[in-house]
Amino acid sequence: QKEVEQNSGPLSVPEGAIASLNCTYSDRGSQSFFWYRQYSGKSPELIMFIYSNGDKEDGRFTAQLNKASQYVSLLIRDSQPSDSATYLCAVTVGGGGSYIPTFGRGTSLIVHP
Amino acid sequence: DADVTQTPRNRITKTGKRIMLECSQTKGHDRMYWYRQDPGLGLRLIYYSFDVKDINKGEISDGYSVSRQAQAKFSLSLESAIPNQTALYFCATSELNYGYTFGSGTRLTVV
Numbered sequence: 401q402k403e404v405e406q407n408s409g410p411l412s413v414p415e416g417a418i419a420s421l422n423c424t425y426s427d428r429g430s431q432s433f434f435w436y437r438q439y440s441g442k443s444p445e446l447i448m449f450i451y452s453n454g455d456k457e458d459g460r461f462t463a464q465l466n467k468a469s470q471y472v473s474l475l476i477r478d479s480q481p482s483d484s485a486t487y488l489c490a491v492t493v494g495g496g497g498s499y500i501p502t503f504g505r506g507t508s509l510i511v512h513p
Numbered sequence: 514d515a516d517v518t519q520t521p522r523n524r525i526t527k528t529g530k531r532i533m534l535e536c537s538q539t540k541g542h543d544r545m546y547w548y549r550q551d552p553g554l555g556l557r558l559i560y561y562s563f564d565v566k567d568i569n570k571g572e573i574s575d576g577y578s579v580s581r582q583a584q585a586k587f588s589l590s591l592e593s594a595i596p597n598q599t600a601l602y603f604c605a606t607s608e609l610n611y612g613y614t615f616g617s618g619t620r621l622t623v624v
Contacts, residue, residue, distance in 0.1 A: 434612050443603055443615035444556075488556070492610055499610040505555035 402427045404491050406504035413511055419476040421507050423489030426470070433465055433472045434501065436488040444488055448474060479511040516540050519604050519616035526594050526623055534589045534619050536604030542614075544607045545587040547571075547579060549600040550618075556603070562587055594623040 403426040413419045421435075432451050436444035450456045450463040450472065462475040472491075476483055486508050490501035517538045526532050536545065547559040548571075558571030560579040568579060576598060578590045591598055599622050605613040 432610050436613075443618050444613070446612040446614070449612050490612075499607075500558065500561065501613075503556045505553070 402430075402491070402493065402502045404489055404502045404504040406487075406489055406507045408505060409508040410510050411507055413479050413509070415479060415481060415511055415513050417479050417511075419479045419483065419509055419511065421474040421476075421487050421489075421509065422471060423473070423491075423504055424471045425489075425491045425502075427491070427493050427502075428467075428470065429493045430467075430470075430491045432492040432499070432501075433463070434490040434492075435461075435463060435472075435474045436490065438486045438488060438506065440485075476509075479509075481511050481513055484509055484511050515617065517604055517606055517614050517616035519602075519619050521619060522617065523620045524622070526621070528595055528623055530594050532591045532594055532621070534591075534602055534604075534621070536587045536589070536616055538585050538587075538604075538606045538614075538616075540606050540608075540614055541584075542606040542608045543584060544609075545581070546605045546607070546613070547577075547587070547589045548603045548605065549573070549598075550603060551600050559589065559602075591621075591623075594621075596623045599623045 435448040438444040448463045460477045464473040486506040488506045489504040492499045492501045546561040548556045562581045602619045604616040
């Protein structure tokens, strides 16, 4: 059973701070890792993906992957109230070609002014 | 126009009725999916299709059926709706392993 775990939160940070969102996964064969942002009542939106160990930066977002410890993180620098949303982690296992992701249940982030 | 369009956006239906949710996409992706989202349960896969002739059950397919009418169209049917099928339904598309593009969702209420 593939599992992807996220703390449901809410994680509350002040405006301008760094928000750190974490995700752990159970399948060591996992190869691809995705972060989606979902505003309340809206659809998830892909914001980052990472395939290799280490950091990947895109604007204010940084994804960090550590396959040995089986976790992936999303850092949001200079957090803004507009970043308040639920962040979903998704993981796919390689091989076989299906690439159907397993989603975590999401972490709610609140950025307060 | 949105890349992935779902209709209707909201629907209230009665127990026992048949209902169809429709999804169309302009991404040109072969892969299409139907998910439902319930508070506290996250996204759960109902059905997926990798091409027009390929249909696969997801983790919660009971009570649902799908039709892939064309590369761009994938519809979800509830044969006889029941109240515990009240949820937010999302269609999504993808190209291999490059992440999903989701539609705007259909909020379905079964009374």
